Amino acid sequence: MKELNPQPDLLIVDNIQTFIGQFHILEGVSVRVPKGSITVMLGRNGAGKTTTIKSILGLTPPREGKVVFDGLEIQGKRAFNIANLGIGYVPEHRAIFRSLTVLENLKIAERRKGDFDRNSEFIFNLFPDLKRLSRLPGNHLSGGQQQMLAVARALVPDNKLLLIDEPSEGLAPILIQQMMDAIKVLSEKTTILLVEQNFIMASQLAERYIIIDDGKSVKSGLMMELVHDEALVHHYLGASIKTPQELEKKHEPQA
Amino acid sequence: MNPKLKKAITISSIVLVSIGLLVFLYISAGQQTFIRTTLSGLTLGSLFFLVAGGLTLIFGLMDVLNFAHGSMFMLGAYIGWQFYTNPTFIFGLLPQILAFASGVMVTPIIKPYLIRWQLSDKWVKVLPKIGYLLGLITFVLSVLGLDILGLAKTAMVAATTATIGNPLAELSAQEPLAMYWFRPLLIFISGLFIAFSTSKPGNKTEFAPKENFLSKLLIPVILFLLAIVATLIRESAPEAILLMNGNWRFMISLLVSIVFGFAFGAVIEITLIRPLYIRPTFIIIMTLGLSYVIRELVQLLWDPLAYQMVRPPLFAQSGKAANLLEWLQNGNTTIDIVGVTIPTYRLFVILLGIVMFIFITILMTKTRLGMIIRAGVQDPQMVEALGINVKAIFTIVFGLGVAMAALGGIGAGPFLPIQPLMGDHYQTQGLITVVIGGMGSYVGAFVGALILGLARAFGDYFALKYSLSTAVAEASTVIIMVIVLLARPQGLFGKKE
Numbered sequence: 221m222k223e224l225n226p227q228p229d230l231l232i233v234d235n236i237q238t239f240i241g242q243f244h245i246l247e248g249v250s251v252r253v254p255k256g257s258i259t260v261m262l263g264r265n266g267a268g269k270t271t272t273i274k275s276i277l278g279l280t281p282p283r284e285g286k287v288v289f290d291g292l293e294i295q296g297k298r299a300f301n302i303a304n305l306g307i308g309y310v311p312e313h314r315a316i317f318r319s320l321t322v323l324e325n326l327k328i329a330e331r332r333k334g335d336f337d338r339n340s341e342f343i344f345n346l347f348p349d350l351k352r353l354s355r356l357p358g359n360h361l362s363g364g365q366q367q368m369l370a371v372a373r374a375l376v377p378d379n380k381l382l383l384i385d386e387p388s389e390g391l392a393p394i395l396i397q398q399m400m401d402a403i404k405v406l407s408e409k410t411t412i413l414l415v416e417q418n419f420i421m422a423s424q425l426a427e428r429y430i431i432i433d434d435g436k437s438v439k440s441g442l443m444m445e446l447v448h449d450e451a452l453v454h455h456y457l458g459a460s461i462k463t464p465q466e467l468e469k470k471h472e473p474q475a
Numbered sequence: 476m477n478p479k480l481k482k483a484i485t486i487s488s489i490v491l492v493s494i495g496l497l498v499f500l501y502i503s504a505g506q507q508t509f510i511r512t513t514l515s516g517l518t519l520g521s522l523f524f525l526v527a528g529g530l531t532l533i534f535g536l537m538d539v540l541n542f543a544h545g546s547m548f549m550l551g552a553y554i555g556w557q558f559y560t561n562p563t564f565i566f567g568l569l570p571q572i573l574a575f576a577s578g579v580m581v582t583p584i585i586k587p588y589l590i591r592w593q594l595s596d597k598w599v600k601v602l603p604k605i606g607y608l609l610g611l612i613t614f615v616l617s618v619l620g621l622d623i624l625g626l627a628k629t630a631m632v633a634a635t636t637a638t639i640g641n642p643l644a645e646l647s648a649q650e651p652l653a654m655y656w657f658r659p660l661l662i663f664i665s666g667l668f669i670a671f672s673t674s675k676p677g678n679k680t681e682f683a684p685k686e687n688f689l690s691k692l693l694i695p696v697i698l699f700l701l702a703i704v705a706t707l708i709r710e711s712a713p714e715a716i717l718l719m720n721g722n723w724r725f726m727i728s729l730l731v732s733i734v735f736g737f738a739f740g741a742v743i744e745i746t747l748i749r750p751l752y753i754r755p756t757f758i759i760i761m762t763l764g765l766s767y768v769i770r771e772l773v774q775l776l777w778d779p780l781a782y783q784m785v786r787p788p789l790f791a792q793s794g795k796a797a798n799l800l801e802w803l804q805n806g807n808t809t810i811d812i813v814g815v816t817i818p819t820y821r822l823f824v825i826l827l828g829i830v831m832f833i834f835i836t837i838l839m840t841k842t843r844l845g846m847i848i849r850a851g852v853q854d855p856q857m858v859e860a861l862g863i864n865v866k867a868i869f870t871i872v873f874g875l876g877v878a879m880a881a882l883g884g885i886g887a888g889p890f891l892p893i894q895p896l897m898g899d900h901y902q903t904q905g906l907i908t909v910v911i912g913g914m915g916s917y918v919g920a921f922v923g924a925l926i927l928g929l930a931r932a933f934g935d936y937f938a939l940k941y942s943l944s945t946a947v948a949e950a951s952t953v954i955i956m957v958i959v960l961l962a963r964p965q966g967l968f969g970k971k972e
Contacts, residue, residue, distance in 0.1 A: 277860055279856055279859070279860060296679070296680055297679075297681060297682060298859075299856075299859045300859050300860075300861075300862050300864045300865065301681055301682045303859070303860055303861060303862035304682075304862040305682070309860045311860070315857040317849065317850040317853055317854065318853060319849050319850075319852070320850055324846050327846070328843075328846050328847060328850055329862075331862050377862070
């Protein structure tokens with residue numbers, strides 16, 4: 221990672237090692253996220269992408285290595301402290317609060333009074349469905365609506381960085397397109413670190429990529445270069461690359 | 476089948492069966508007995524709810540089964556009774572408690588500076604230990620020679636000998652002020668040492684903002700001033716309170732029990748339970764052990780006797796009131812409800828349970844804290860990732876649960892003998908209530924408490940009628956639990972795992 225960045229790095233993850241119980245999950249992951257960009261983490265299932273996100277947030281604190289956010293070292297701090305520095309989290313499987321209404325799901329994310337009122341217009345413009353559903357409990361939403369709510373929840377406070385884990389997982393193609401559009405809009409407001417299995421989506425959204433393999437970050441650079449390097453893509457991502465046709469097939473029954 | 480339809484059928488069949496059961500009981504017992512038994516069932520149910528509500532909130536949020544809940548119920552009764560009968564004990568200890576709390580509350584002020592210290596790993600580990608040790612030494616020095624047992628005796632004497640007309644006769648003198656001052660001062664220093672240790676010098680695991688210095692300073696300063704005031708009034712305040720109208724005194728003692736319960740619960744959560752969340756079985760053993768410690772301490776302070784609490788004047792006048800208005804005017808012990816004589820105090824206990832249920836409902840559905848609790852029940856990690864200090868929420872909920880139990884204890888005070896084992900029965904029934912209602916559901920706890928209370932009351936009635944052993948009534952609650960668990964393993968209002 222010696223390239224010059226036009227923008228300073230908002231997030232620097234330097235060679236972190238994370239254990240979950242006895243298992244050594246991350247054996248040296250380094251990530252750099254320049255300010256104002258979308259960076260995507262690619263890799264096979266179980267490569268350690270989600271654990272990297274959780275290690276940044278302090279949910280699975282790294283045992284070694286450094287995490288620097290906005291000039292502050294945050295490794296080893298408690299998760300709520302880290303989040304309050306301005307990091308929004310959209311977890312894998314959404315983690316919508318089932319017994320709370322859509323409105324409550326959004327309001328709980330307020331860090332200061334009035335956060336929601338300030339940003340509600342932006343959120344409801346981005347996801348107009350949510351306004352209509354706002355009185356419904358979280359467990360009455362469909363998968364796509366839950367995903368929108370999970371993203372919207374991360375937008376309630378003014379976050380400097382969004383960590384978005386697999387936003388396209390289990391969504392019908394039309395919803396994937398909608399989600400992509402939304403993330404594009406967001407990238408104008410904040411910096412985004414994305415985890416995505418769907419290579420098509422990742423390649424269209426992100427400016428930069430990091431490939432995680434077997435708990436290590438093995439390659440990073442500009443997305444433009446990666447899309448032309450089929451050998452590299454095939455070597456590290458192999459089965460996880462999906463053509464649009466395959467995607468259609470996979471999601472048809474759920475549509 | 477449509478799950479909504481299924482749910483509607485289940486609920487309506489439960490409602491129908493319970494109505495049928497009530498009608499059957501009404502016919503077989505006759506109107507008078509039915510009303511009397513129902514009301515005493517509701518009284519029991521109300522107390523069961525006060526215990527089970529806290530248990531279920533605590534279990535729902537943090538998966539902790541608090542086996543010391545019954546002891547905390549009992550402790551609440553003792554503290555409230557102590558305040559009502561002779562508050563000398565409480566006012567004698569108040570300056571120390573306030574001074575200590577004031578010292579400890581310095582933590583948030585010094586933390587931002589202390590955690591930034593550049594210390595080697597060795598000192599990071601050793602310094603807090605030195606602080607705790609010094610804190611302990613100063614603490615012991617400050618209570619050395621303080622006659623706690625003597626203070627506790629004042630209420631014992633008052634309870635056993637006091638003539639109702641002159642409670643002041645039993646007021647006892649305390650140490651002279653000049654000798655007394657050093658205690659709060661020393662214990663304040665002890666609190667400062669503890670604050671030093673809990674701010675984790677050199678341990679950079681948290682971000683502690685340096686801003687809001689003044690607002691952080693406010694709490695310890697207020698506590699310190701209160702400690703000074705409490706030292707000055709420690710002899711005159713008990714006198715003033717004993718001269719007060721008994722009803723007001725009783726209301727204040729309910730409040731004292733709640734505040735005590737909350738503080739006690741919060742302290743127990745922070746010091747004993749928090750280190751054990753990763754080992755849930757240890758928590759069960761620890762709380763079980765804690766219940767014995769509390770019981771022995773109570774026996775040490777107030778002797779293993781059973782005390783009868785004097786009823787507040789509103790419930791003390793002998794004779795039967797014809798209606799509600801007459802009762803409120805004269806303060807009779809019993810009241811006539813459709814020809815049935817009912818002890819008025821029971822109505823108060825029922826009211827207490829209903830008020831607490833409404834309070835919990837509002838708390839859980841209308842406030843931000845309730846929202847966070849409901850979210851935390853499902854996914855505490857996600858709540859933390861939103862930037863909410865979940866540990867602090869755990870402390871608040873544990874404190875709330877214990878406060879409810881303590882309120883139940885003092886609420887039961889005027890009609891149960893106050894003795895070290897008084898909470899055990901309510902703890903067992905509370906646990907059964909929680910299981911019936913569904914772990915973690917406060918509505919379930921309320922409904923379960925009603926069912927159990929009524930079952931106990933009618934069980935007692937039928938046992939008496941057919942000259943069976945009273946064990947039948949006690950067994951009835953367990954039988955109900957078995958039936959509910961067979962039909963709905965997650966409890967009436969529980970969520971499926």
